Amino acid sequence: MTAPVLSVRRLVKEYGEGDAKVRALRGVDLDVERGDYVAVMGASGSGKSTLMNILGCLDVPTSGRYLIDGADVGELDEHRLAVLRNRRVGFVFQSFNLIPRMSALANVELPLAYGGIGRAERRSRALAALERVGLADRVHHEPNQLSGGQQQRVAVARALVTAPALLLADEPTGNLDTASTRDVLRVLDELSVSGRTIVLITHENDVAAHAKRVIRLVDGEIVEDRRQAPVDGPPPRPAEAAA
Amino acid sequence: MSPYEILRFAMRGLLANKLRSALTTLGILIGVAAVIMLVAVGEGSSRSIQQNIQRLGANTLTISPSFAGGGRGGMGGPQQAGPRTQARELTLADARALTDRSLAPSVRSVSPVVNGTAPAVTYAGASHTAGQLVGTYPSYFEATNKPVARGTYFFDDDVLAARKVVVIGQTVAGELFGARDPVGEQVSVAGVPFTVVGVLKEAGSTGGQDADDVVIAPLPAVQQSLTGFGPLDSIVVQASGAAATEAAQAEVTAVLNQRHGVAAGGAADYRILNQATLQETVSEATGTFTVLLAAVAAISLLVGGIGITNIMLVTVTERTREIGIRKAIGAPRGAILGQFLLEATLLSLAGGLSGVLVAYVGTRFAIAGIQPVLVPSSVALALGVSAGIGLFFGGYPANRAAKLRPIQALRHE
Numbered sequence: 001m002t003a004p005v006l007s008v009r010r011l012v013k014e015y016g017e018g019d020a021k022v023r024a025l026r027g028v029d030l031d032v033e034r035g036d037y038v039a040v041m042g043a044s045g046s047g048k049s050t051l052m053n054i055l056g057c058l059d060v061p062t063s064g065r066y067l068i069d070g071a072d073v074g075e076l077d078e079h080r081l082a083v084l085r086n087r088r089v090g091f092v093f094q095s096f097n098l099i100p101r102m103s104a105l106a107n108v109e110l111p112l113a114y115g116g117i118g119r120a121e122r123r124s125r126a127l128a129a130l131e132r133v134g135l136a137d138r139v140h141h142e143p144n145q146l147s148g149g150q151q152q153r154v155a156v157a158r159a160l161v162t163a164p165a166l167l168l169a170d171e172p173t174g175n176l177d178t179a180s181t182r183d184v185l186r187v188l189d190e191l192s193v194s195g196r197t198i199v200l201i202t203h204e205n206d207v208a209a210h211a212k213r214v215i216r217l218v219d220g221e222i223v224e225d226r227r228q229a230p231v232d233g234p235p236p237r238p239a240e241a242a243a
Numbered sequence: 244m245s246p247y248e249i250l251r252f253a254m255r256g257l258l259a260n261k262l263r264s265a266l267t268t269l270g271i272l273i274g275v276a277a278v279i280m281l282v283a284v285g286e287g288s289s290r291s292i293q294q295n296i297q298r299l300g301a302n303t304l305t306i307s308p309s310f311a312g313g314g315r316g317g318m319g320g321p322q323q324a325g326p327r328t329q330a331r332e333l334t335l336a337d338a339r340a341l342t343d344r345s346l347a348p349s350v351r352s353v354s355p356v357v358n359g360t361a362p363a364v365t366y367a368g369a370s371h372t373a374g375q376l377v378g379t380y381p382s383y384f385e386a387t388n389k390p391v392a393r394g395t396y397f398f399d400d401d402v403l404a405a406r407k408v409v410v411i412g413q414t415v416a417g418e419l420f421g422a423r424d425p426v427g428e429q430v431s432v433a434g435v436p437f438t439v440v441g442v443l444k445e446a447g448s449t450g451g452q453d454a455d456d457v458v459i460a461p462l463p464a465v466q467q468s469l470t471g472f473g474p475l476d477s478i479v480v481q482a483s484g485a486a487a488t489e490a491a492q493a494e495v496t497a498v499l500n501q502r503h504g505v506a507a508g509g510a511a512d513y514r515i516l517n518q519a520t521l522q523e524t525v526s527e528a529t530g531t532f533t534v535l536l537a538a539v540a541a542i543s544l545l546v547g548g549i550g551i552t553n554i555m556l557v558t559v560t561e562r563t564r565e566i567g568i569r570k571a572i573g574a575p576r577g578a579i580l581g582q583f584l585l586e587a588t589l590l591s592l593a594g595g596l597s598g599v600l601v602a603y604v605g606t607r608f609a610i611a612g613i614q615p616v617l618v619p620s621s622v623a624l625a626l627g628v629s630a631g632i633g634l635f636f637g638g639y640p641a642n643r644a645a646k647l648r649p650i651q652a653l654r655h656e
């Protein structure tokens with residue numbers, strides 16, 4: 001039994017002070033095994049994004065412990081954190097977060113550049129990632145020249161271009177039509193098959209049906225943790241996505 | 244990440260915002276150019292003033308009569324100023340006494356001078372009222388630094404024979420002769436015919452007075468026909484060298500005190516104007532002027548600097564979200580900081596260098612009659628200050644943003 005990729009203990013996150021204090025997470029305990037495919041569901045404001053930001057090392061919890069591969073994230077220094085975000089974690093934001101006035105290709109190349117990868121390899125890997133999300137014909141467009149769904153797919157390409165062991169996606173299909181959603185889910189399924197660990201947030205049951213495990217959050221607490229498929233098996237692909 | 248990579252990021256960052264980059268560069272350009280130009284104008288004017296003083300003559304002392312505080316003639320009244328019996332005029336004998344090698348070894352030449360005021364000079368119907376008529380000796384030309392452009396000076400012979408010959412300034416020559424050569428022509432000065440033997444080289448105007456509007460003739464000729472044989476208006480003494488002016492002044496003082504019966508410590512009845520002293524005083528004054536201009540320049544640099552600061556702060560604040568994205572995908576703080584510092588450096592450098600270029604071109608042209616002189620230290624200062632401001636105010640907020648947690652930077656409005 002290896003250590004879980006993600007391990008969260010009594011995680012609490014509070015925003016604001018005094019009367020305006022919001023308890024977004026109220027003591028979350030969660031372990032995610034290597035190769036698992038987890039869908040996080042819950043009503044709006046239930047703390048899904050808050051949890052995800054902490055898992056992606058973008059934010060720090062008010063209290064509680066968070067381990068990645070057994071290492072306590074709270075004890076990593078600034079530089080180690082940067083390397084961790086770059087090499088181990090791919091993050092897809094709910095609101096895309098592409099850099100404006102930079103082409104799709106340049107946006108996707110960016111994590112590789114910070115990872116110290118040479119220009120030629122960077123370019124070919126970025127092009128491959130964009131092709132994988134079906135945007136081979138939009139590589140030189142800037143974010144403001146792309147539709148919401150296309151921007152989201154660029155963001156997915158940027159998250160998977162470094163081939164991270166852990167992919168975190170905050171509503172990656174929230175802005176996509178059924179066709180694009182299918183494309184993105186196919187990519188995620190493929191990544192899951194290849195052994196990557198995926199955690200995604202979704203409101204849609206169709207999307208959650210792709211996951212091996214579904215977690216439901218209510219008011220900052222996990223109220224349901226349902227396994228749909230074994231960790232080391234393939235993702236349970238529904239018929240309509242496979243078709 | 245390699246430095247080259249960071250440079251490419253910085254270039255891309257600048258090109259993504261062409262207008263803002265151009266405006267920042269322009270702001271720095273104007274600040275830098277203004278400082279360099281203002282200091283250059285200050286330096287240029289102070290040099291031109293010094294040149295004008297030097298043009299008055301090198302190493303010369305001008306002795307003129309002084310009756311201040313003295314009991315001259317019937318102007319009795321109580322005298323606070325020492326035991327002086329009666330003020331005496333400067334005479335030709337005084338001038339001769341100063342040529343005594345044993346009493347005044349530091350004196351090279353002595354030129355007695357009489358001035359006639361504004362004589363009408365006419366030639367073939369053309370008439371011009373000259374600003375100044377000078378009757379003197381040939382040594383005057385060298386002592387007061389007045390070379391001839393055409394013809395010759397007059398000589399000791401002309402003085403001895405009281406010949407009616409004259410050397411005229413450029414203004415007089417232009418008024419009377421136009422483009423023709425005046426040498427050898429006969430002009431009449433206040434009704435007396437003189438032959439023109441030379442024309443002075445153009446000297447330019449000194450403090451509002453046209454130094455070229457002058458007529459110079461041998462002393463006896465002027466006295467005979469125009470001023471009469473009265474006292475001298477002044478004596479121009481040339482010292483044997485720049486270092487000898489102080490000694491010459493002391494010797495002249497000794498000789499004249501003795502001849503005029505001025506007791507040691509008593510008030511003299513003459514005044515000695517020392518060119519070297521004058522030059523010192525004036526360069527002090529122009530130094531103050533330059534400092535004043537430099538202060539104005541410093542203020543414009545400060546204002547320019549505030550402009551740069553403003554743009555840099557806005558730029559970084561506006562891009563805090565971008566910094567958040569870069570951090571979220573794993574950019575190390577050094578890379579982010581490096582990019583923003585490099586962007587600021589490139590802007591400061593581009594603005595600063597083009598400012599220097601503009602100032603360099605600008606100082607090629609005379610401004611309000613003053614030829615500006617580029618001062619290298621002002622270039623260094625202007626460049627240094629603008630680059631420093633650009634770097635600090637580009638780097639400081641970028642560093643602050645790069646320190647934020649990614650999510651804080653991403654949520655930044």
Ligand SMILES: Nc1ncnc2c1ncn2[C@@H]1O[C@H](COP(=O)(O)OP(=O)(O)OP(=O)(O)O)[C@@H](O)[C@H]1O
Binds near residue numbers: 022045047
């Ligand atoms: N920066 C913040 N400052 C204050 N309160 C915040 C902040 N971010 C989130 N919250 C609050 O924390 C709670 C959880 O927010 P969160 O964004 O995690 O919800 P969510 O589950 O992702 O919702 P959605 O499905 O709408 O994206 C909400 O009540 C929200 O108002």
Ligand SMILES: [Mg+2]
Binds near residue numbers: 048049050094170
């Ligand atoms: Mg959310």
